[in-house]
Amino acid sequence: MRRPGLPTEFARAALRTVRARDVTVYAHPRTQLARLEQAGLLHRLADGYFAVVPSDRVGEGWRPTVEAAAAGVAAADFGARGFALMGVSAARLHHVLPRAVGIAVVAAPRRRAPVTLADRDATVRFLVRDLALMHLEVLESDLGRCLVTTPEQTLLDLAHRPRQDGLPEEVDAAVRALAPRCDPDLVAEVADGQRLGRALDRLRRQGLLS
Incomplete structure (x- = not known):
């Protein structure tokens, strides 16, 4: 309307x-x-x-979450189904990372320079990924529904790059909160299909997956 x-x-x-x-x-x-x-x-x-x-x-000083802002920017660049929130951003939408962070991570079909948000001290980073290979679902954000990595995909992505976003403690907490929600067999299947075996091994060594 x-x-x-x-x-x-x-x-x-x-x-x-x-x-x-x-x-x-x-x-x-x-x-x-x-x-x-x-x-x-x-x-x-x-x-x-x-x-x-x-x-x-209107008139309330509204602003979307960092994750929604990242989704909006990505949708404008790649289309509504041309990207997916991943990593710490997916963890936020899965409610395993309660504190807002100053970084958003987007899986994108091609290279894209980071974007600095105008309304807060936060940056959107874009990682080139083949979305057809990723396990995705649709979740709600402040700007509408968008693609987000599933719990299993998110778990592996976080374990694969636990320090790359400069939030090792937050990532560790998110991994530990997310692991019990995941199907170990599906995690193994995702890892096998995306060459994330080291991330899977790391999770098993930590006793988070059987």
């Missing part, structure tokens, strides 16, 4: 996020996007990326 003051294409955008360079309804997109942001109808996620503010949150 079109919101008063917002073009129809904004309401139809993947995860309600638009890129300034894609906006065709205005002759001077950045000027008009800034106006809509000032009016509280848009929220600037990063340079050139704007999310539609929920109609019931």
Whole structure:
């Protein structure tokens, strides 16, 4: 549904996020996007990326979670099903990482430079992955439903790179909380199909999987 003051294409955008360079309804997109942001109808996620503010949150200083912001940026770049939240971001959506962190991790089909969020001290990192090989599910974010790695995939991804995001304690806690939810046989199947044998061995040595 079109919101008063917002073009129809904004309401139809993947995860309600638009890129300034894609906006065709205005002759001077950045000027008009800034106006809509000032009016509280848009929220600037990063340079050139704007999310539609929920109609019931206009005027409240609303902002999405880091994970949702990352999903919005990725959806604008790759399409609604062209990416997946993974690693610590997936852990957040699986509720095994309770504290918000300043990093989001996205599985993407091609190389993409990190994006610095405009509304907080946080960075979105993109890792090139073949989404067709990954085990994914659809979960809800502040900007809508998006692809997220399954508990088994997330567990292996975290074990594979426990220190790469600079959050070793948080990752360890997430791994320990996530492991009991996972099917050991499915974890082994995922590991075998994606050459994550070392991560599987690490989990077994820690006594987290049988």
